[in-house]
Amino acid sequence: MGDSNDNSKNPVGDVTTSKADNQEAVHMLIFETDEPHPETKDRKGGGFAKVFDELFTKAGSEHDPPLSIETSMHYVVDDPDNGHNGHVPNTDEIPESIKAILITGSMYDAHGNDKWVKQLLSLLEEVWTKRPDVLLSGICFGHQILSRMLGSKVEGHPSGKWELAHTEMSLTPVGQKLFRTDDKKLSLHQMHQDQVTTKPSSETTSLLKEGQKVHVWASTEHTEIQGLYIRDRLFTTQGHLGFDEQMVRRQIEMREESGSIEGDETERAAEAKESAHLKHDGEVVAAAILRFFHGDDHDVD
Template sequence: MTSISTRRKTIALLVCDVPMKEVVAEHGEYPKIFHDLMRKSLPVELGWEFTMDAYDVVHKMEYPSEDEIDSYDAFMYTGSAASSYADLAWIHRLIEFTANLVRNHSKVRIFGICFGHQIVSLALGGTCVKNDGKWEVGPTNIRLTDMGKVVFGLGDELNIQEMHQDHVPFVPPGFHLLASTDVSMNQGMVSTFGTSYHYTPTVESRSNLSPPSSSPDSSPESISLSDIQIITIQGHPEFTRQIVSTMTAKRASQGIITDALKEDVDRRQDALGDRVYGDGEVVGRVLWKILGV
């Protein structure tokens, strides 16, 4: 019989922002929002439990110690209103921590969401830039690559909530592309244990980056979910339609996005019906499977 101690997973949540006050009032801060997604996507009948420890990497620049890192099964990165390429001390520290995490703690998995996707890129041979003023907002169909179809167990598309105008313009060396849209080519990526990464933890180390000439050799059929060390998503599987509708209304009122875009997002939200996460719970379930649950 499996002992009780092996039926628990531990996740370190690197909290990179606080949502706008209207979202916090209705749905809580990021630790609750992410905990809600992971709880809802964890099948009760499997008998697993989990602990999620939140670290404020912005205001407290708070991280587990080197000795504590390996006690976690995964590190999950939240989104942020900040730009991942901004010249801010806490962002530089987060990128450096990410490179160290991968280089020196090779058994720990990394789940990067939106801003986290971009931070992983910056730490491991990629970049992030503003996407010429192009926004992706609300439930968005992203086109799955062959690798994406294997990872998510779906057909051609995944519907995910989006809220970004920065993007990762190419796939860093050692990563496989999961999905694309016409607006943002890199909608997510994975890499496997044993990958030789290109470490770029500082601004100087990224000064002469260019897209890799080829993709990793492994075919999708040769990779199981248990092989995945890093998975990133440009969208927000943790956001419900209510959260994004609140954010969209606020940003339209501030003139950050147009009224026409808000109306288009509202139409797409209505089309989700009672699927409040879109395919967000599918993503959550895949994260659990990567952890062996």
């Protein structure tokens, strides 16, 4: 649990990293689905959950009015052959105090059949049906696996191209409402080849009621579905709101070293590293997700 990826014997949510004290806090459980580069881990003082805890705490403290968040974390990747010794919990292991779950990004495939991925998928389905009080959010892999849970198709880009680093997205009218802006553009760092290619509905899954609204809040030329929003249930994003310049560079390097980025895409990767310093809207997105967790976005439907 926490900054160690060996948490198979620890109860879920027993490590709390921070709690703001300006109002009642929403207790968020972060499912870590990967580990950052060792340099990033040293610099940030922990894994991806630590990155998100700091981001959401900062976004909440600067929000008007302030929004409080309490963060616990649990590492779910169970892949001992590759040094990952986490575990996917059962629904009854998730404390009643948890009111939000966020799933991080990962180098694993959300459309794959790894045992732990399938277990996580089953857990999320159970949470959806048995814990309607828990709101769900996901980043990149998290966005994709939650979409898959709801019957969406998740697959690689047909051209094999990656969407990398600082990327400008076109907001839909719902996106403008979520982010409380009249601007039609918003930027996030991207780090993906896979994407959600179909929008979920009651026709793709029994988890959604007939007529239940599912909104896409932004799109790009590469990826039409950059994020999904379902009021009082789900808020996802393909882009990485917690990435900074150094993290972007490290994540690209890790994918180059693993062979995930190769051939013609290496030139695109070099260009992406050069754009990694550009300011993006991660805190804006974090604030919107916090409003979602607090139930402050009921005018969006």
